[in-house]
Amino acid sequence: MSSNESNPNTKELLKMTGIHKYFGKVHSLINVDFKIDEGENVGLVGDNGAGKSTLIKVISGYHRAEKGKIYFKGKEVKISSPKDSRALGIETVYQDQALAPDLSISRNIFMGREPVVALGFLKKKVMDEESMDALKNMGLYLKSPNITISTLSGGERQGVAIARALHFKAKLVILDEPTASLSVKEVREVLEFVNQLKRKGIAVIFITHNLHHIFSIADRIVVLSHGEKLADIKKKDTNVDDLSELIIRGTIG
Amino acid sequence: MKNVENRNRKFLGSFIDISSLGVIGILLVLITLLAIFVPGHNFIRPDNIKNLLSYGAEFAIIVLGAGLLMIAGEFDLSVGSVLAFCSFVFVKLFSLGINPFLVAIITLICGAVIGMINGLITTKGRILSFVATLGTMMFWRGITVMASGGAMMPSDTSEFKFFTSVFIGEIGKIFQSQVLWLILFAVILGFILHRHKFGNWVFSTGDNERAARSMAINTDRVKIICFVIVGLLVAFAAIIQTVRLAAFSSRSGTGLELEVVAAAVVGGTSLRGGKGNMLGIFIGAFIIVIIKNAFVLARLPYEWTYIAFALMIMFSVLLDLLIENSRKKVV
Incomplete structure (x- = not known):
């Protein structure tokens, strides 16, 4: 079921081979291979505890795999901290951990990467202007860069987090359950943000429980189950019903 | 369209700043009421104001650090004990005939190291700072009482005129140099x-x-780093206090930890972290100091100050909630 044939027009961005991850005695990732091309949109699905979060945390530098190799643009890399993955151009947008609710939009967008003058003092004006540009770039028109995140809707918050990734020239954006606990309208907004990323040639890994969300945007879908890769399949070769049965059954046979 | 946007922004901006304005308002009302109603106008007599400012500066210097730490999401309950311990270090070393400036620097280093220990226990030991610093609060008090034998110790630095004036020098009738130090620290922080x-x-x-x-x-x-800043400021306050009182007491700073938290909360700092501002923290410290002063002037039993602080904290937390809710409705 794996799609080994590579398209000559696209370049491989990230490749992981033979990834193993243990938490004590729990073998959370078992010999997982994963790859994503430049500008590709991959949906990562699976039941709770399937290893989705662990896999992306290995990519984003939160966890270190005990075994396995990671290649970025064809070169082998070591990702041992979030800083490392960010330096490669990998930005991860976590569900509830992306933004500080009581801080302003601009302080959130530049969190940890503040533009500064001598002695580390903030370039407040640059922060504000670039924040508004970054939001407009995502098709998000908010009143001011100084309003706090807590006043935004769930969809707008995802938009701010994605705009931040885009602003820092991400090549790969990982979205961890971006549509969880959102209204139907907000889900549509978020999916539109993801399409924006695709139009700008940015690769996206989209994690979700909801196969319908992923089907509207993904090029390829990877199914994990109990730490193993169960399927790696192009969207055009499958459908929602087959996939959901696969996830529920948990085995290919 | 642009106009509406601007007005919205201004409206929101004023809303966000309202917590600060509220605190300033409370301070002004408090001062006005006390100036009018305290018998014999004792509150606004120069010696009372001088007294209030000199004690207030010591207290507020600590509150600045504690407030910063609370914004970072942590507490330091050991400030009172560390104040006593640093005072002891200062008095002890000074009594050995060491140059007072050197003694002051060593005391500051002591405070910084103690702050760092608090920070390390909290972050690396993964212990809630509330609990960790409750432990260090008792630890440093115990060490201080043990080392000093629990006795008062005189410590007169007045023969070192320059040293003394750096810390408690008089500027006019009311101001003293510790107030300038406080303002300097507040502006820097x-x-x-x-x-x-x-x-x-x-x-x-x-x-x-x-x-x-x-x-x-x-x-x-x-x-x-925030814990270290608290430690440094506590040590600085310990130096000023020791120089001002020309004595050390192993009981100094008892009960300080909650007064400090109360001041920061009254000044608009969130107990959950992530919210607060330096101006508010500064004003909050003086509100607490003035309330304490008013109780003394009114000759009310000291216990009443605790009830007043309790009411102030609850009032300010409620105010914080109300502002938060109305801001959400506006947007």
């Missing part, structure tokens, strides 16, 4: 908190630590 990238890390750490960490902010280091 205000700039760091609101205009420096470190301030953004402090807010992010206190507001959503996981978000801050996923944006590669070293939240442990941010917290440790």
Whole structure:
């Protein structure tokens, strides 16, 4: 079921081979291979505890795999901290951990990467202007860069987090359950943000429980189950019903 | 359209600043009421104001640090004990005939190291700072009482005129140099908190630590630095207090920890971290100091100050909630 044939027009961005991850005695990732091309949109699905979060945390530098190799643009890399993955151009947008609710939009967008003058003092004006540009770039028109995140809707918050990734020239954006606990309208907004990323040639890994969300945007879908890769399949070769049965059954046979 | 946007922004801006304005308002009302109603106008007599400012400066210097730490999401309950311990270090070394400036520097280093220990226990030991500093609070008090034998110790630095005037020199009839130190610290910390990238890390750490960490902010280091700043400021306050009182008491600073938290909360600092501002913290400290002073002037039993603080804290937390809710409705 794996799609080994590579398209000559696209370049491989990230490749992981033979990834193993243990938490004590729990073998959370078992010999997982994963790859994503430049500008590709991959949906990562699976039941709770399937290893989705662990896999992306290995990519984003939160966890270190005990075994396995990671290649970025064809070169082998070591990702041992979030800083490392960010330096490669990998930005991860976590569900509830992306933004500080009581801080302003601009302080959130530049969190940890503040533009500064001598002695580390903030370039407040640059922060504000670039924040508004970054939001407009995502098709998000908010009143001011100084309003706090807590006043935004769930969809707008995802938009701010994605705009931040885009602003820092991400090549790969990982979205961890971006549509969880959102209204139907907000889900549509978020999916539109993801399409924006695709139009700008940015690769996206989209994690979700909801196969319908992923089907509207993904090029390829990877199914994990109990730490193993169960399927790696192009969207055009499958459908929602087959996939959901696969996830529920948990085995290919 | 542009106009509406601007008006919205202004409206919101004023709403966000209202907590600060509210605190300033409370301070002004308090001062006015006390000036009018305290018998014999004792409140606004120069010697009372001088007294209030000199004690207030010591207290507020500690509150500035504690408030910063609370914005980063942590507490330091050991400030009172560390104050006593640093005073002891100062008095002891001074009595050995060491140059007072050197003694002051050693005392500051002591405070910084103690702050760092608090920070390390909290971050690396993964112990809630509330609990960790409750432990160090008892530890340093115990060490201080043991080392000093619990006795008062006189310590007169007045023969070192320059040294004494640096810390408690008089400027006119009312002001003393500790007030200038306080203002200097408040301005520096205000700039760091609101205009420096470190301030953004402090807010992010206190507001959503996981978000801050996923944006590669070293939240442990941010917290440790805040603890060290608290330690340094406590040591500085200990020096001024010891020079001012020309004596050491192993009981100094008892009960300080909660007064400090009360001052920060009254000044608009969130107990959950991530929210607060230096101006508010500064004013909050003086509100607490003035209330204490008023109780003394009114010759009310000291126990009543606790009830007053309790009411102030609850009032300010409620006010914080109300502002938060109305802001959400506006948007």
